[in-house]
Amino acid sequence: MTGPHILVRGAGVAGMVTAVALAEHGAQVTVHDTGGRVGAGASWFAGGMLAPWCEAESAPDEVTQDSLTSLDWWKTHVPDVMQAGSLVVAPPRDTPELARFGRRTSHFETIGVERIRTLEPDLEDRFDKALFFAEEGHVDPRKALQALADRLVQNGGTLLSQHPADEALFDWIVDCTGVAARNFQSDLRGMRGEMVLLRCPEITLHRPIRMLHPRIPVYIVPRDNSVFMVGATMVESDDTRAITVRAITDLLNAAYTLHPAFAEAELLEANAGLRPAYPDNVPRVRREGNRISLNGMYRHGFLLSPARAREVCDIIFGTDRA
Ligand SMILES: Cc1cc2nc3c(=O)[nH]c(=O)nc-3n(C[C@H](O)[C@H](O)[C@H](O)COP(=O)(O)OP(=O)(O)OC[C@H]3O[C@@H](n4cnc5c(N)ncnc54)[C@H](O)[C@@H]3O)c2cc1C
Numbered sequence: 001m002t003g004p005h006i007l008v009r010g011a012g013v014a015g016m017v018t019a020v021a022l023a024e025h026g027a028q029v030t031v032h033d034t035g036g037r038v039g040a041g042a043s044w045f046a047g048g049m050l051a052p053w054c055e056a057e058s059a060p061d062e063v064t065q066d067s068l069t070s071l072d073w074w075k076t077h078v079p080d081v082m083q084a085g086s087l088v089v090a091p092p093r094d095t096p097e098l099a100r101f102g103r104r105t106s107h108f109e110t111i112g113v114e115r116i117r118t119l120e121p122d123l124e125d126r127f128d129k130a131l132f133f134a135e136e137g138h139v140d141p142r143k144a145l146q147a148l149a150d151r152l153v154q155n156g157g158t159l160l161s162q163h164p165a166d167e168a169l170f171d172w173i174v175d176c177t178g179v180a181a182r183n184f185q186s187d188l189r190g191m192r193g194e195m196v197l198l199r200c201p202e203i204t205l206h207r208p209i210r211m212l213h214p215r216i217p218v219y220i221v222p223r224d225n226s227v228f229m230v231g232a233t234m235v236e237s238d239d240t241r242a243i244t245v246r247a248i249t250d251l252l253n254a255a256y257t258l259h260p261a262f263a264e265a266e267l268l269e270a271n272a273g274l275r276p277a278y279p280d281n282v283p284r285v286r287r288e289g290n291r292i293s294l295n296g297m298y299r300h301g302f303l304l305s306p307a308r309a310r311e312v313c314d315i316i317f318g319t320d321r322a
Contacts, residue, residue: 002026002028003025003026003027003028004027004028004171004172004316005027005028005030005169005170005171005172006022006027006028006029006030006170006171006172006173006174006316007030007031007032007164007167007170007172007173007174008022008029008030008031008032008174008176009031009032009033009173009174009175009176009177010031010033010041010175010176010177010178010180011031011032011033011035011037011038011039011040011145011149011159012033012038012039012040012041012042012043012145012176012178012301013039013043013046013141013144013145013297013301013302013305014043014176014178014283014294014295014297014301014305014308014309015031015033015174015176015177015294016031016038016145016148016149016152017073017148017305017306017309018174018176018294018305018308018309018312019031019148019152019157020077020148020151020152020155020157020309021306021309021310021312021313022174022309022312022313022316023152023155023156023157024155025313025316025317027316028156028157029152029155029156029157029158030157030158030159030160030164030170031152031157031158031159031160032159032160032161032162032163032164033159034163034180036161037161038145038146038148038149038159039141039142039145041178041179041180041273041274042178042179042193042273042274042275042276042297042301043141043145043273043301043302044141044142044145044271044273045141045193045195045231045232045271045272045273046141046231046273046301046302047138047141047195047208047219047221047229047231047232048138048139048140048141048144048221048229048302049086049136049138049208049219049221049302049303050067050070050071050074050081050136050137050138050139050302050303051086051133051136051137051138051208051303052064052067052068052070052136052303053086053105053106053107053108053133053135053136054086054088054105054133054136054210055067055299055300055303056104056105056106057101057104057105058104059281059300060280060282062282063282063300063303063304066304066307066308067300067303067304067307069306069307070302070303070304070305070306070307071083071135071136071137073306074137074139074144074302074306075137077147077148077151078139078143078144078147078148078151079143079147080139080140080143081137081138081139081144082137082138082139082207083135083136083137084137084206084207085119085132085133085134085135085136085137085207086132086133086136086138086207086208086209086210087116087119087120087130087131087132087133087207087208087209087210088101088108088130088131088132088133088209088210088211088212089116089123089126089127089129089130089209089210089211089212089258090127090129090211090212090213091127091211091213091257092128094212094213094214095128095129097212097213097214097217098129098130098131098212101131101212102131105131105133107133107134107135108131108132108133108134109131109132109134110129110130110131110132111129111130111131111132112128112129113125113127113128115130115132116130119132119206119207120205120206120207120209121204122203122204122205122259122261123205123209123258123259126258126259136207136208138207138208138221139302140223140224141302144302171290172290172291172292172316173290173291173292174291174292174293174294174312175291175292175293175294175295176293176294176295177295178274178276178295178297179238179274179275179276181276181293181295182238185293185295187278187279188276188277188278188295188296189236189238189276189277189278189279190237190238190239190274190275190276190277191234191235191236191237191274191275191276191277191281191298191299192233192234192235192236192237192238192239192272192273192274192275193231193232193233193234193235193272193273193274193275193299194231194232194233194235194243194244194247194248194251194270194271194272195229195230195231195232195243195251195270195271195272195273196229196230196231196243196248196251196252196255196267196268196269196270196271197223197227197228197229197230197267197268197269197270198227198228198230198255198262198265198266198267198268199225199226199227199228199265199266199268200226200228200261200262200264200265200266201226202261202264203226203228203259203261203262204222204226205220205222205228206222207222208220208221208222209258211254211257211258213254216233216250216254218230218231218232218250218251218254218255219231219232220254220255220258227268228255228262228265230251230252230254230255231251232299233247233250233251234299238274239272240272240274241272242270242271242272243270243271243272247272248270252267275297275298275299275301276295276296276297276298277296277297277298278295278296278298281296281298281299282296282298283295283296283297283298283300283304283308284296285308285311285312285315287315292312292315292316294308294309294311294312
């Protein structure tokens with residue numbers, strides 16, 4: 001007996017994680033994205049941080065709880081998942097921010113100059129104090145999405161560049177179209193996020209570094225080949241224009257504050273994406289007959305997709321094996 005035929009709309013992180021989880025349950029999964037490729041939306045611009053404890057600074061407890069097994073899911077589904085923790089620092093004038101961040105989070109160690117030097121030799125003596133969240137990790141979103149696409153195909157799934165001729169042939173339709181779903185979900189909004197990619201061979205970092213600032217907290221995530229993702233703004237806006245001069249200036253200033261060698265970095269890319277979000281910024285799975293929607297991933301698409309995909313599997317298969 002073959003499994004149910006399922007159409008997943010949208011090949012961002014929510015759609016691809018869900019598609020793989022469904023295929024692993026034996027479903028016949030077809031994914032279609034109007035962008036014609038995986039990662040045509042917000043997921044392409046993400047930092048890829050899997051940081052439940054740092055995110056607890058501003059996320060409700062439900063988000064933290066649902067993201068605790070995320071790192072394990074990623075480790076068993078894509079290669080090159082880094083588990084080197086996260087480091088949170090603040091420039092000298094903003095050290096009260098570090099104390100505030102610590103009060104709102106847990107599962108970290110407060111470390112001093114010696115330990116910072118051991119963890120990140122290139123940050124030597126630049127910060128007196130840091131918070132080290134050892135249990136966190138990160139992925140390169142673009143590589144991870146491609147790895148999920150490969151895994152889907154290995155599990156018998158299909159990625160379509162054209163819309164399927166007849167949606168009525170599918171037993172289930174799972175909508176993961178991000179902000180585009182505003183067309184039929186009026187409570188969904190866009191939260192604009194801007195980022196840059198820099199290449200800087202003069203600096204080596206081993207883990208995401210979050211640099212606190214009262215107005216624009218910024219993080220720098222290391223990738224292969226001396227590339228660093230610097231992100232991200234949080235702008236309450238559906239504006240789909242290219243990145244603004246203000247955002248580029250803020251992000252580059254933050255990189256330079258973290259380490260002056262970033263002044264000589266090559267600017268590879270500067271971009272903006274729209275995170276889909278509900279009013280409480282908590283992602284939801286909704287069902288209407290044989291139609292399921294998984295949306296509102298906000299700033300937690302990589303962190304929370306495994307848990308929300310499990311909910312989708314639960315609805316379709318009545319089990320949470322994924
Ligand atoms: C700068 C930035 C940094 C971020 N950093 C992180 C991070 O470190 N960790 C983390 O967990 N999250 C992070 N996020 C958040 C994360 O990127 C989002 O939560 C996530 O990408 C949302 O995924 P999604 O699949 O719901 O939407 P999207 O990635 O936007 O995917 C939706 C897809 O649907 C397609 N589509 C639209 N309409 C249709 C249609 N009618 N039919 C078929 N396909 C359609 C689109 O082309 C698109 O590919 C970041 C976001 C930004 C912008």
